[in-house]
Amino acid sequence: MRYAIIGTGALGGFYGGMLAKSGADVHFLFNNDYDHVVKYGLRVDSVLGNFHLYGSGQEHREGILLNAYKSANEMPKCDVIVVTLKTINNFLLKKILPPLLHSKSTVILVQNGLGMEENLSKEFPGVAIAGGMAFICSVKKGPGHIEHAEFGELTVGGHVNVDMKVLERFRDDLVKSGLPAKTTDDLNDFRWRKLVWNIPYNGLTVILNAGTDQLMEDPDSRQLVNDLMVETITAANRCGAHIQDEFAQKMLDYTDSMLPYKPSMKLDFDHNRKMEIEYIYSNPIRAAAAHGFKMEKTSVVEQQLKFLEKSFVEAQ
Protein backbone atom coordinates (compact mmCIF):
# COMPACT_ATOMS: atom_id res chain seq x y z
CA MET A 1 0.00 0.00 0.00
CA ARG A 2 1.23 3.44 -0.90
CA TYR A 3 0.42 6.17 1.62
CA ALA A 4 0.12 9.93 1.32
CA ILE A 5 0.26 12.09 4.41
CA ILE A 6 -1.50 15.40 3.85
CA GLY A 7 -0.43 17.92 6.46
CA THR A 8 2.74 16.73 8.15
CA GLY A 9 2.39 18.13 11.66
CA ALA A 10 1.94 16.65 15.14
CA LEU A 11 -0.26 13.82 13.85
CA GLY A 12 0.86 13.31 10.25
CA GLY A 13 4.53 13.52 11.10
CA PHE A 14 4.15 10.97 13.86
CA TYR A 15 1.91 8.39 12.18
CA GLY A 16 3.50 8.79 8.76
CA GLY A 17 6.94 8.66 10.30
CA MET A 18 6.14 5.48 12.22
CA LEU A 19 4.81 3.84 9.03
CA ALA A 20 7.86 4.86 6.98
CA LYS A 21 10.24 3.71 9.70
CA SER A 22 8.70 0.24 9.60
CA GLY A 23 9.11 0.01 5.85
CA ALA A 24 5.86 1.35 4.41
CA ASP A 25 5.86 3.45 1.23
CA VAL A 26 4.90 6.88 2.57
CA HIS A 27 4.79 10.25 0.78
CA PHE A 28 4.55 13.40 2.85
CA LEU A 29 3.05 16.71 1.78
CA PHE A 30 4.62 19.68 3.54
CA ASN A 31 3.74 23.33 3.50
CA ASN A 32 6.04 25.88 5.17
CA ASP A 33 8.42 23.26 6.50
CA TYR A 34 9.36 21.82 3.10
CA ASP A 35 12.75 23.52 2.71
CA HIS A 36 13.65 22.66 6.28
CA VAL A 37 12.90 18.94 6.00
CA VAL A 38 14.74 18.59 2.69
CA LYS A 39 17.83 19.91 4.47
CA TYR A 40 17.39 18.31 7.87
CA GLY A 41 14.80 15.56 7.53
CA LEU A 42 12.02 14.73 9.97
CA ARG A 43 12.79 14.30 13.64
CA VAL A 44 10.38 12.44 15.90
CA ASP A 45 10.98 12.41 19.65
CA SER A 46 8.70 9.68 20.89
CA VAL A 47 8.14 7.83 24.13
CA LEU A 48 8.20 4.74 21.90
CA GLY A 49 11.74 5.60 20.79
CA ASN A 50 13.19 8.58 18.96
CA PHE A 51 13.84 8.34 15.23
CA HIS A 52 14.77 10.37 12.20
CA LEU A 53 13.99 10.19 8.47
CA TYR A 54 16.69 11.87 6.42
CA GLY A 55 15.98 14.63 3.91
CA SER A 56 16.82 14.32 0.21
CA GLY A 57 19.17 17.29 0.52
CA GLN A 58 21.04 15.95 3.53
CA GLU A 59 24.68 14.90 3.19
CA HIS A 60 24.60 12.35 5.93
CA ARG A 61 22.16 9.71 4.71
CA GLU A 62 21.40 6.95 7.12
CA GLY A 63 18.27 4.93 7.66
CA ILE A 64 15.18 5.86 5.71
CA LEU A 65 14.57 8.67 3.24
CA LEU A 66 11.75 11.13 3.90
CA ASN A 67 9.67 11.40 0.72
CA ALA A 68 8.81 15.07 1.03
CA TYR A 69 6.79 17.19 -1.41
CA LYS A 70 5.73 20.78 -1.45
CA SER A 71 2.91 20.27 -3.93
CA ALA A 72 0.39 17.45 -4.36
CA ASN A 73 0.95 17.71 -8.13
CA GLU A 74 4.44 16.23 -7.68
CA MET A 75 3.21 13.29 -5.62
CA PRO A 76 2.38 9.81 -6.95
CA LYS A 77 -1.14 8.44 -6.85
CA CYS A 78 -1.69 6.69 -3.53
CA ASP A 79 -3.86 3.90 -2.16
CA VAL A 80 -4.45 5.50 1.21
CA ILE A 81 -4.46 9.27 1.67
CA VAL A 82 -4.20 10.15 5.33
CA VAL A 83 -5.40 13.71 5.91
CA THR A 84 -3.97 15.24 9.07
CA LEU A 85 -4.67 18.86 8.22
CA LYS A 86 -6.47 21.03 10.73
CA THR A 87 -10.13 21.08 9.69
CA ILE A 88 -9.91 24.83 9.13
CA ASN A 89 -7.79 23.96 6.07
CA ASN A 90 -10.12 21.33 4.62
CA PHE A 91 -11.10 23.77 1.90
CA LEU A 92 -7.64 23.04 0.44
CA LEU A 93 -8.53 19.39 -0.22
CA LYS A 94 -10.46 20.30 -3.33
CA LYS A 95 -7.09 21.08 -4.97
CA ILE A 96 -4.84 18.69 -3.07
CA LEU A 97 -6.70 15.40 -3.54
CA PRO A 98 -7.31 15.05 -7.33
CA PRO A 99 -3.68 14.37 -8.33
CA LEU A 100 -3.42 11.69 -5.60
CA LEU A 101 -6.57 9.75 -6.35
CA HIS A 102 -6.80 6.61 -8.43
CA SER A 103 -10.06 4.72 -8.83
CA LYS A 104 -9.57 2.71 -5.62
CA SER A 105 -7.96 5.31 -3.36
CA THR A 106 -9.26 5.70 0.16
CA VAL A 107 -9.16 9.09 1.90
CA ILE A 108 -8.93 8.89 5.70
CA LEU A 109 -9.62 12.09 7.61
CA VAL A 110 -7.67 11.83 10.87
CA GLN A 111 -9.21 14.92 12.40
CA ASN A 112 -11.25 16.10 15.36
CA GLY A 113 -14.87 17.08 15.11
CA LEU A 114 -17.99 16.05 13.27
CA GLY A 115 -19.15 16.28 9.67
CA MET A 116 -15.81 16.42 7.85
CA GLU A 117 -16.57 13.24 5.85
CA GLU A 118 -20.05 14.46 4.89
CA ASN A 119 -18.62 17.72 3.57
CA LEU A 120 -15.82 16.02 1.65
CA SER A 121 -18.14 13.44 0.10
CA LYS A 122 -20.19 16.26 -1.40
CA GLU A 123 -17.10 17.53 -3.20
CA PHE A 124 -15.81 14.05 -4.13
CA PRO A 125 -18.83 11.87 -4.89
CA GLY A 126 -17.85 8.25 -5.54
CA VAL A 127 -14.55 8.47 -3.65
CA ALA A 128 -13.98 6.15 -0.68
CA ILE A 129 -13.96 8.35 2.42
CA ALA A 130 -13.14 7.19 5.93
CA GLY A 131 -12.40 8.84 9.25
CA GLY A 132 -9.76 8.33 11.90
CA MET A 133 -9.59 9.28 15.57
CA ALA A 134 -6.22 9.56 17.25
CA PHE A 135 -6.02 9.26 21.03
CA ILE A 136 -2.59 10.75 21.39
CA CYS A 137 -0.62 13.53 23.00
CA SER A 138 1.78 14.88 20.42
CA VAL A 139 2.86 18.34 19.37
CA LYS A 140 4.93 19.92 16.65
CA LYS A 141 7.88 21.50 18.44
CA GLY A 142 9.29 23.25 15.38
CA PRO A 143 9.85 22.75 11.63
CA GLY A 144 10.20 19.03 10.95
CA HIS A 145 10.28 18.24 14.66
CA ILE A 146 7.50 16.24 16.32
CA GLU A 147 7.28 15.37 20.00
CA HIS A 148 5.11 12.42 20.96
CA ALA A 149 4.52 12.40 24.71
CA GLU A 150 1.86 9.76 25.34
CA PHE A 151 -0.63 7.26 23.97
CA GLY A 152 -1.11 6.86 20.22
CA GLU A 153 -4.07 4.62 19.47
CA LEU A 154 -5.66 5.26 16.09
CA THR A 155 -9.17 4.08 15.26
CA VAL A 156 -10.45 4.16 11.68
CA GLY A 157 -13.90 3.63 10.27
CA GLY A 158 -15.58 3.96 6.88
CA HIS A 159 -17.97 6.73 5.95
CA VAL A 160 -18.86 6.07 2.30
CA ASN A 161 -17.68 3.73 -0.50
CA VAL A 162 -15.04 2.23 1.79
CA ASP A 163 -13.65 -1.29 1.42
CA MET A 164 -13.06 -2.36 5.02
CA LYS A 165 -10.15 -4.52 3.83
CA VAL A 166 -8.22 -1.36 3.03
CA LEU A 167 -8.80 -0.01 6.52
CA GLU A 168 -7.74 -3.35 7.96
CA ARG A 169 -4.49 -3.27 5.99
CA PHE A 170 -3.88 0.27 7.22
CA ARG A 171 -4.53 -0.90 10.78
CA ASP A 172 -2.16 -3.84 10.29
CA ASP A 173 0.58 -1.54 8.97
CA LEU A 174 0.14 0.67 12.04
CA VAL A 175 0.30 -2.31 14.37
CA LYS A 176 3.40 -3.55 12.53
CA SER A 177 5.00 -0.15 13.13
CA GLY A 178 4.42 -0.60 16.86
CA LEU A 179 1.23 1.39 17.35
CA PRO A 180 -2.12 0.35 18.82
CA ALA A 181 -4.73 0.62 16.08
CA LYS A 182 -8.18 -0.69 15.36
CA THR A 183 -11.07 -0.43 12.97
CA THR A 184 -14.67 0.37 13.81
CA ASP A 185 -17.85 -0.20 11.88
CA ASP A 186 -19.46 2.78 13.61
CA LEU A 187 -17.51 5.90 12.71
CA ASN A 188 -20.26 8.21 13.98
CA ASP A 189 -20.08 6.61 17.42
CA PHE A 190 -16.28 7.01 17.54
CA ARG A 191 -16.36 10.58 16.29
CA TRP A 192 -18.72 11.42 19.15
CA ARG A 193 -16.53 9.54 21.66
CA LYS A 194 -13.63 11.74 20.67
CA LEU A 195 -15.86 14.79 21.08
CA VAL A 196 -16.64 13.77 24.65
CA TRP A 197 -12.99 14.60 25.33
CA ASN A 198 -12.50 17.44 22.87
CA ILE A 199 -15.55 19.53 23.70
CA PRO A 200 -14.66 20.18 27.35
CA TYR A 201 -10.87 20.31 27.15
CA ASN A 202 -10.24 22.16 23.90
CA GLY A 203 -12.57 25.03 24.73
CA LEU A 204 -11.97 25.36 28.45
CA THR A 205 -8.18 25.36 28.22
CA VAL A 206 -8.55 28.36 25.87
CA ILE A 207 -11.27 30.21 27.77
CA LEU A 208 -9.79 29.65 31.23
CA ASN A 209 -6.17 29.82 30.05
CA ALA A 210 -5.30 26.59 31.80
CA GLY A 211 -3.78 23.18 31.14
CA THR A 212 -5.76 19.97 31.42
CA ASP A 213 -4.12 19.33 34.80
CA GLN A 214 -5.39 22.62 36.23
CA LEU A 215 -8.91 21.92 34.97
CA MET A 216 -8.81 18.54 36.68
CA GLU A 217 -7.41 19.77 40.01
CA ASP A 218 -10.04 22.43 40.62
CA PRO A 219 -13.39 20.96 41.75
CA ASP A 220 -15.45 23.58 39.88
CA SER A 221 -13.75 23.25 36.51
CA ARG A 222 -13.66 19.48 36.97
CA GLN A 223 -17.42 19.53 37.50
CA LEU A 224 -17.83 21.72 34.42
CA VAL A 225 -15.71 19.29 32.37
CA ASN A 226 -17.92 16.47 33.61
CA ASP A 227 -21.12 18.39 32.83
CA LEU A 228 -19.95 19.11 29.28
CA MET A 229 -19.07 15.43 28.83
CA VAL A 230 -22.51 14.36 30.05
CA GLU A 231 -24.18 16.83 27.68
CA THR A 232 -22.04 15.56 24.79
CA ILE A 233 -22.94 11.94 25.56
CA THR A 234 -26.63 12.85 25.59
CA ALA A 235 -26.24 14.62 22.24
CA ALA A 236 -24.24 11.70 20.84
CA ASN A 237 -26.88 9.14 21.70
CA ARG A 238 -29.60 11.33 20.19
CA CYS A 239 -27.49 11.32 17.02
CA GLY A 240 -27.28 7.54 16.86
CA ALA A 241 -24.20 6.80 18.97
CA HIS A 242 -24.27 4.26 21.79
CA ILE A 243 -22.21 5.73 24.58
CA GLN A 244 -22.76 4.72 28.19
CA ASP A 245 -22.93 7.39 30.90
CA GLU A 246 -19.84 5.82 32.50
CA PHE A 247 -17.78 6.89 29.49
CA ALA A 248 -17.54 10.37 31.07
CA GLN A 249 -15.84 8.89 34.14
CA LYS A 250 -13.56 6.87 31.88
CA MET A 251 -12.47 10.05 30.07
CA LEU A 252 -11.92 11.85 33.39
CA ASP A 253 -9.77 8.95 34.60
CA TYR A 254 -7.89 8.94 31.29
CA THR A 255 -7.18 12.66 31.65
CA ASP A 256 -6.15 12.25 35.28
CA SER A 257 -3.58 9.73 34.07
CA MET A 258 -2.22 12.08 31.40
CA LEU A 259 0.78 14.35 31.71
CA PRO A 260 -0.25 18.06 31.84
CA TYR A 261 -1.34 18.81 28.28
CA LYS A 262 -2.39 21.69 26.10
CA PRO A 263 -4.90 20.51 23.49
CA SER A 264 -4.38 21.61 19.89
CA MET A 265 -7.01 24.34 20.18
CA LYS A 266 -5.14 25.89 23.09
CA LEU A 267 -1.91 25.85 21.10
CA ASP A 268 -3.71 27.35 18.11
CA PHE A 269 -5.13 30.13 20.26
CA ASP A 270 -1.79 30.83 21.95
CA HIS A 271 -0.19 31.15 18.51
CA ASN A 272 -3.00 33.35 17.14
CA ARG A 273 -4.10 30.65 14.71
CA LYS A 274 -7.69 30.02 13.75
CA MET A 275 -9.38 27.44 16.00
CA GLU A 276 -11.37 24.37 14.91
CA ILE A 277 -14.62 25.77 16.33
CA GLU A 278 -16.74 24.81 13.34
CA TYR A 279 -16.14 21.05 13.37
CA ILE A 280 -15.60 20.54 17.11
CA TYR A 281 -18.47 22.76 18.36
CA SER A 282 -20.82 24.15 15.72
CA ASN A 283 -21.39 20.91 13.79
CA PRO A 284 -22.11 18.77 16.87
CA ILE A 285 -24.45 21.50 18.21
CA ARG A 286 -26.25 21.57 14.84
CA ALA A 287 -26.43 17.77 14.63
CA ALA A 288 -27.90 17.52 18.14
CA ALA A 289 -30.39 20.32 17.41
CA ALA A 290 -31.50 18.45 14.27
CA HIS A 291 -32.30 15.56 16.62
CA GLY A 292 -34.21 17.79 19.01
CA PHE A 293 -31.51 18.26 21.68
CA LYS A 294 -30.07 21.64 22.64
CA MET A 295 -26.45 21.52 23.77
CA GLU A 296 -26.95 24.48 26.12
CA LYS A 297 -23.62 24.33 27.91
CA THR A 298 -21.60 23.54 24.80
CA SER A 299 -23.19 26.52 23.05
CA VAL A 300 -21.87 28.84 25.77
CA VAL A 301 -18.35 27.52 25.16
CA GLU A 302 -18.80 27.83 21.38
CA GLN A 303 -19.94 31.46 21.60
CA GLN A 304 -17.13 32.36 23.98
CA LEU A 305 -14.56 30.80 21.64
CA LYS A 306 -15.96 32.64 18.64
CA PHE A 307 -15.69 35.90 20.55
CA LEU A 308 -12.12 35.18 21.65
CA GLU A 309 -11.03 34.14 18.16
CA LYS A 310 -12.22 37.39 16.67
CA SER A 311 -10.64 39.43 19.42
CA PHE A 312 -7.16 38.27 18.41
CA VAL A 313 -7.83 38.32 14.68
CA GLU A 314 -8.83 41.95 15.09
CA ALA A 315 -5.72 42.66 17.12
CA GLN A 316 -3.50 41.52 14.24
Place this chain on the structure above:
Amino acid sequence: MRYAIIGTGALGGFYGGMLAKSGADVHFLFNNDYDHVVKYGLRVDSVLGNFHLYGSGQEHREGILLNAYKSANEMPKCDVIVVTLKTINNFLLKKILPPLLHSKSTVILVQNGLGMEENLSKEFPGVAIAGGMAFICSVKKGPGHIEHAEFGELTVGGHVNVDMKVLERFRDDLVKSGLPAKTTDDLNDFRWRKLVWNIPYNGLTVILNAGTDQLMEDPDSRQLVNDLMVETITAANRCGAHIQDEFAQKMLDYTDSMLPYKPSMKLDFDHNRKMEIEYIYSNPIRAAAAHGFKMEKTSVVEQQLKFLEKSFVEAQ
Protein backbone atom coordinates in the same frame (compact mmCIF):
# COMPACT_ATOMS: atom_id res chain seq x y z
CA MET B 1 -35.18 60.36 58.91
CA ARG B 2 -31.67 59.54 59.99
CA TYR B 3 -29.67 57.46 57.50
CA ALA B 4 -26.70 55.18 57.88
CA ILE B 5 -24.63 54.23 54.86
CA ILE B 6 -22.81 50.97 55.42
CA GLY B 7 -19.99 50.58 52.94
CA THR B 8 -19.21 53.93 51.37
CA GLY B 9 -18.04 53.02 47.89
CA ALA B 10 -19.36 53.52 44.36
CA LEU B 11 -22.99 53.14 45.46
CA GLY B 12 -22.98 54.25 49.08
CA GLY B 13 -20.81 57.27 48.44
CA PHE B 14 -23.02 58.38 45.60
CA TYR B 15 -26.48 57.82 47.07
CA GLY B 16 -25.47 58.87 50.58
CA GLY B 17 -23.64 61.88 49.19
CA MET B 18 -26.68 62.97 47.17
CA LEU B 19 -28.93 62.61 50.23
CA ALA B 20 -26.54 64.58 52.46
CA LYS B 21 -26.10 67.29 49.84
CA SER B 22 -29.84 67.83 49.75
CA GLY B 23 -30.02 68.22 53.54
CA ALA B 24 -30.70 64.71 54.84
CA ASP B 25 -29.08 63.49 58.07
CA VAL B 26 -26.64 60.89 56.78
CA HIS B 27 -23.94 58.95 58.66
CA PHE B 28 -21.31 57.11 56.67
CA LEU B 29 -19.37 54.04 57.75
CA PHE B 30 -15.94 53.82 56.15
CA ASN B 31 -13.32 51.13 56.23
CA ASN B 32 -9.87 51.74 54.77
CA ASP B 33 -10.75 55.20 53.47
CA TYR B 34 -11.63 56.67 56.88
CA ASP B 35 -8.39 58.60 57.49
CA HIS B 36 -8.45 59.92 53.94
CA VAL B 37 -12.00 61.27 54.08
CA VAL B 38 -11.48 62.92 57.48
CA LYS B 39 -8.62 64.86 55.89
CA TYR B 40 -10.04 65.46 52.42
CA GLY B 41 -13.77 64.74 52.57
CA LEU B 42 -15.83 62.88 49.98
CA ARG B 43 -15.60 63.88 46.33
CA VAL B 44 -18.34 62.89 43.90
CA ASP B 45 -17.86 63.55 40.19
CA SER B 46 -21.32 63.11 38.76
CA VAL B 47 -23.02 63.71 35.45
CA LEU B 48 -25.72 65.36 37.59
CA GLY B 49 -23.15 67.85 38.90
CA ASN B 50 -19.95 67.42 40.90
CA PHE B 51 -19.98 67.99 44.65
CA HIS B 52 -17.91 67.60 47.77
CA LEU B 53 -18.67 66.95 51.44
CA TYR B 54 -15.91 68.26 53.66
CA GLY B 55 -14.10 66.10 56.21
CA SER B 56 -14.08 66.89 59.93
CA GLY B 57 -10.31 67.29 59.82
CA GLN B 58 -10.27 69.67 56.85
CA GLU B 59 -9.21 73.29 57.34
CA HIS B 60 -11.28 74.68 54.52
CA ARG B 61 -14.89 74.00 55.55
CA GLU B 62 -17.51 74.91 53.02
CA GLY B 63 -20.86 73.35 52.29
CA ILE B 64 -21.83 70.21 54.13
CA LEU B 65 -19.92 68.11 56.64
CA LEU B 66 -19.32 64.43 55.92
CA ASN B 67 -20.36 62.43 59.00
CA ALA B 68 -17.71 59.76 58.74
CA TYR B 69 -17.13 56.84 61.14
CA LYS B 70 -14.68 54.04 61.21
CA SER B 71 -16.74 51.86 63.53
CA ALA B 72 -20.46 51.22 63.75
CA ASN B 73 -20.14 51.45 67.54
CA GLU B 74 -19.49 55.20 67.23
CA MET B 75 -22.54 55.80 65.04
CA PRO B 76 -25.98 56.93 66.24
CA LYS B 77 -28.99 54.68 65.93
CA CYS B 78 -30.61 55.27 62.54
CA ASP B 79 -34.06 54.95 61.00
CA VAL B 80 -32.87 53.69 57.64
CA ILE B 81 -29.68 51.69 57.29
CA VAL B 82 -28.61 51.53 53.67
CA VAL B 83 -26.23 48.63 53.13
CA THR B 84 -24.01 49.11 50.09
CA LEU B 85 -21.38 46.56 50.99
CA LYS B 86 -20.38 43.95 48.47
CA THR B 87 -22.33 40.81 49.34
CA ILE B 88 -19.08 38.97 50.00
CA ASN B 89 -18.83 41.15 53.13
CA ASN B 90 -22.38 40.54 54.39
CA PHE B 91 -20.96 38.33 57.14
CA LEU B 92 -19.82 41.62 58.74
CA LEU B 93 -23.41 42.79 59.23
CA LYS B 94 -23.81 40.60 62.29
CA LYS B 95 -21.43 42.97 64.11
CA ILE B 96 -22.15 46.19 62.26
CA LEU B 97 -25.95 46.37 62.54
CA PRO B 98 -26.75 45.93 66.26
CA PRO B 99 -25.44 49.35 67.44
CA LEU B 100 -27.43 51.07 64.65
CA LEU B 101 -30.79 49.43 65.18
CA HIS B 102 -33.67 50.84 67.16
CA SER B 103 -37.02 49.11 67.37
CA LYS B 104 -38.29 50.70 64.13
CA SER B 105 -35.13 50.72 62.03
CA THR B 106 -35.33 49.50 58.44
CA VAL B 107 -32.33 47.84 56.82
CA ILE B 108 -32.19 48.23 53.03
CA LEU B 109 -29.75 46.00 51.18
CA VAL B 110 -28.77 47.87 48.02
CA GLN B 111 -26.91 44.95 46.51
CA ASN B 112 -26.86 42.69 43.49
CA GLY B 113 -27.98 39.10 43.60
CA LEU B 114 -30.61 36.97 45.24
CA GLY B 115 -31.22 35.76 48.78
CA MET B 116 -29.39 38.47 50.77
CA GLU B 117 -32.58 39.46 52.62
CA GLU B 118 -33.45 35.85 53.44
CA ASN B 119 -30.01 35.27 54.91
CA LEU B 120 -30.04 38.50 56.93
CA SER B 121 -33.54 37.89 58.29
CA LYS B 122 -32.32 34.60 59.75
CA GLU B 123 -29.68 36.47 61.74
CA PHE B 124 -31.97 39.38 62.65
CA PRO B 125 -35.47 38.00 63.18
CA GLY B 126 -38.04 40.73 63.80
CA VAL B 127 -35.99 43.46 62.08
CA ALA B 128 -37.50 45.27 59.08
CA ILE B 129 -35.48 44.20 56.05
CA ALA B 130 -35.85 45.60 52.56
CA GLY B 131 -33.89 45.44 49.32
CA GLY B 132 -32.79 48.00 46.78
CA MET B 133 -31.72 47.74 43.15
CA ALA B 134 -29.58 50.49 41.64
CA PHE B 135 -29.55 50.93 37.87
CA ILE B 136 -26.44 53.03 37.75
CA CYS B 137 -22.97 53.25 36.31
CA SER B 138 -20.67 54.50 39.04
CA VAL B 139 -17.21 53.51 40.23
CA LYS B 140 -14.91 54.34 43.09
CA LYS B 141 -11.91 56.04 41.51
CA GLY B 142 -9.84 56.17 44.66
CA PRO B 143 -10.14 56.82 48.42
CA GLY B 144 -13.13 59.11 49.03
CA HIS B 145 -13.58 59.68 45.29
CA ILE B 146 -16.67 58.45 43.45
CA GLU B 147 -17.33 58.85 39.74
CA HIS B 148 -20.93 58.62 38.59
CA ALA B 149 -21.08 58.25 34.82
CA GLU B 150 -24.70 57.45 34.00
CA PHE B 151 -28.23 56.66 35.16
CA GLY B 152 -28.97 56.34 38.87
CA GLU B 153 -32.51 55.02 39.41
CA LEU B 154 -32.98 53.23 42.73
CA THR B 155 -35.90 50.88 43.34
CA VAL B 156 -36.69 49.67 46.86
CA GLY B 157 -39.07 46.98 48.09
CA GLY B 158 -39.84 45.31 51.39
CA HIS B 159 -38.81 41.79 52.27
CA VAL B 160 -40.04 41.27 55.85
CA ASN B 161 -41.52 43.46 58.65
CA VAL B 162 -41.26 46.54 56.45
CA ASP B 163 -43.50 49.58 56.79
CA MET B 164 -43.91 50.78 53.19
CA LYS B 165 -44.23 54.37 54.47
CA VAL B 166 -40.56 54.26 55.46
CA LEU B 167 -39.56 53.14 51.97
CA GLU B 168 -41.76 55.87 50.49
CA ARG B 169 -40.05 58.51 52.63
CA PHE B 170 -36.66 57.15 51.52
CA ARG B 171 -37.84 57.34 47.92
CA ASP B 172 -39.07 60.89 48.43
CA ASP B 173 -35.73 61.93 49.94
CA LEU B 174 -33.95 60.49 46.91
CA VAL B 175 -36.27 62.28 44.51
CA LYS B 176 -35.75 65.50 46.47
CA SER B 177 -31.98 65.03 46.03
CA GLY B 178 -32.50 64.89 42.27
CA LEU B 179 -32.51 61.17 41.68
CA PRO B 180 -35.09 58.93 40.03
CA ALA B 181 -36.41 56.51 42.64
CA LYS B 182 -39.40 54.28 43.16
CA THR B 183 -40.83 51.63 45.41
CA THR B 184 -42.03 48.20 44.41
CA ASP B 185 -44.31 45.75 46.17
CA ASP B 186 -42.57 42.85 44.45
CA LEU B 187 -38.95 42.79 45.54
CA ASN B 188 -38.39 39.27 44.18
CA ASP B 189 -39.48 40.38 40.72
CA PHE B 190 -37.12 43.36 40.80
CA ARG B 191 -34.19 41.35 42.14
CA TRP B 192 -34.59 39.00 39.18
CA ARG B 193 -34.89 41.91 36.75
CA LYS B 194 -31.54 43.17 37.94
CA LEU B 195 -30.12 39.66 37.51
CA VAL B 196 -31.22 39.65 33.87
CA TRP B 197 -28.54 42.30 33.41
CA ASN B 198 -26.00 41.14 35.96
CA ILE B 199 -25.83 37.46 35.03
CA PRO B 200 -24.60 37.98 31.47
CA TYR B 201 -22.50 41.10 31.86
CA ASN B 202 -20.77 40.55 35.19
CA GLY B 203 -19.53 37.09 34.33
CA LEU B 204 -18.74 37.51 30.64
CA THR B 205 -16.74 40.71 31.07
CA VAL B 206 -14.53 38.72 33.48
CA ILE B 207 -14.30 35.49 31.49
CA LEU B 208 -13.81 37.14 28.10
CA ASN B 209 -11.80 40.08 29.47
CA ALA B 210 -13.99 42.60 27.67
CA GLY B 211 -16.09 45.68 28.33
CA THR B 212 -19.86 45.74 27.84
CA ASP B 213 -19.34 47.56 24.53
CA GLN B 214 -17.15 44.76 23.13
CA LEU B 215 -19.68 42.12 24.20
CA MET B 216 -22.41 44.06 22.39
CA GLU B 217 -20.45 44.68 19.18
CA ASP B 218 -19.58 41.06 18.50
CA PRO B 219 -22.54 39.04 17.16
CA ASP B 220 -21.52 35.85 19.00
CA SER B 221 -21.07 37.37 22.44
CA ARG B 222 -24.18 39.47 21.89
CA GLN B 223 -26.12 36.29 21.17
CA LEU B 224 -24.64 34.69 24.28
CA VAL B 225 -25.67 37.71 26.37
CA ASN B 226 -29.17 37.40 24.94
CA ASP B 227 -29.30 33.63 25.61
CA LEU B 228 -28.24 34.14 29.24
CA MET B 229 -30.91 36.83 29.62
CA VAL B 230 -33.59 34.54 28.21
CA GLU B 231 -32.50 31.74 30.55
CA THR B 232 -32.58 34.14 33.51
CA ILE B 233 -36.08 35.33 32.60
CA THR B 234 -37.29 31.74 32.40
CA ALA B 235 -35.75 31.02 35.83
CA ALA B 236 -37.22 34.24 37.25
CA ASN B 237 -40.75 33.40 36.17
CA ARG B 238 -40.41 29.88 37.60
CA CYS B 239 -39.47 31.59 40.87
CA GLY B 240 -42.56 33.79 40.93
CA ALA B 241 -41.42 36.84 38.97
CA HIS B 242 -43.47 38.22 36.08
CA ILE B 243 -40.97 39.24 33.43
CA GLN B 244 -41.95 39.43 29.78
CA ASP B 245 -39.65 37.95 27.13
CA GLU B 246 -39.25 41.44 25.67
CA PHE B 247 -37.39 42.51 28.80
CA ALA B 248 -34.24 40.90 27.34
CA GLN B 249 -34.42 43.22 24.32
CA LYS B 250 -35.03 46.16 26.65
CA MET B 251 -31.85 45.33 28.57
CA LEU B 252 -29.87 44.93 25.34
CA ASP B 253 -31.12 48.34 24.17
CA TYR B 254 -30.28 49.83 27.56
CA THR B 255 -26.75 48.44 27.35
CA ASP B 256 -26.35 49.64 23.77
CA SER B 257 -27.17 53.12 25.01
CA MET B 258 -24.60 52.94 27.82
CA LEU B 259 -21.08 54.25 27.72
CA PRO B 260 -18.49 51.42 27.65
CA TYR B 261 -18.63 49.98 31.16
CA LYS B 262 -16.87 47.50 33.37
CA PRO B 263 -19.34 45.93 35.82
CA SER B 264 -18.31 45.68 39.47
CA MET B 265 -17.39 42.01 39.12
CA LYS B 266 -14.92 42.84 36.35
CA LEU B 267 -13.34 45.54 38.50
CA ASP B 268 -13.19 43.12 41.44
CA PHE B 269 -11.48 40.52 39.29
CA ASP B 270 -9.03 43.00 37.80
CA HIS B 271 -8.08 44.07 41.32
CA ASN B 272 -7.79 40.48 42.61
CA ARG B 273 -10.78 40.94 44.89
CA LYS B 274 -13.27 38.22 45.67
CA MET B 275 -16.24 38.23 43.26
CA GLU B 276 -19.95 38.15 44.16
CA ILE B 277 -20.43 34.71 42.61
CA GLU B 278 -22.52 33.34 45.46
CA TYR B 279 -25.38 35.86 45.37
CA ILE B 280 -25.34 36.69 41.64
CA TYR B 281 -24.93 33.13 40.31
CA SER B 282 -25.12 30.31 42.87
CA ASN B 283 -28.26 31.52 44.67
CA PRO B 284 -30.30 32.14 41.49
CA ILE B 285 -29.19 28.75 40.13
CA ARG B 286 -30.26 27.09 43.39
CA ALA B 287 -33.57 28.97 43.48
CA ALA B 288 -34.39 27.97 39.91
CA ALA B 289 -33.38 24.34 40.59
CA ALA B 290 -35.72 24.31 43.61
CA HIS B 291 -38.47 25.25 41.15
CA GLY B 292 -37.47 22.51 38.71
CA PHE B 293 -35.51 24.60 36.20
CA LYS B 294 -31.83 24.03 35.41
CA MET B 295 -29.96 27.20 34.48
CA GLU B 296 -27.60 25.26 32.19
CA LYS B 297 -25.85 28.20 30.57
CA THR B 298 -25.61 30.24 33.74
CA SER B 299 -24.03 27.26 35.50
CA VAL B 300 -21.22 27.22 32.93
CA VAL B 301 -20.48 30.87 33.66
CA GLU B 302 -20.66 30.23 37.43
CA GLN B 303 -18.20 27.34 37.25
CA GLN B 304 -15.82 29.28 35.03
CA LEU B 305 -15.88 32.23 37.46
CA LYS B 306 -15.22 29.98 40.44
CA PHE B 307 -12.22 28.52 38.64
CA LEU B 308 -10.88 31.94 37.69
CA GLU B 309 -11.36 33.33 41.19
CA LYS B 310 -9.32 30.54 42.73
CA SER B 311 -6.60 30.86 40.12
CA PHE B 312 -5.79 34.39 41.26
CA VAL B 313 -6.29 33.69 44.95
CA GLU B 314 -3.71 30.92 44.59
CA ALA B 315 -1.36 33.24 42.75
CA GLN B 316 -1.29 35.63 45.70
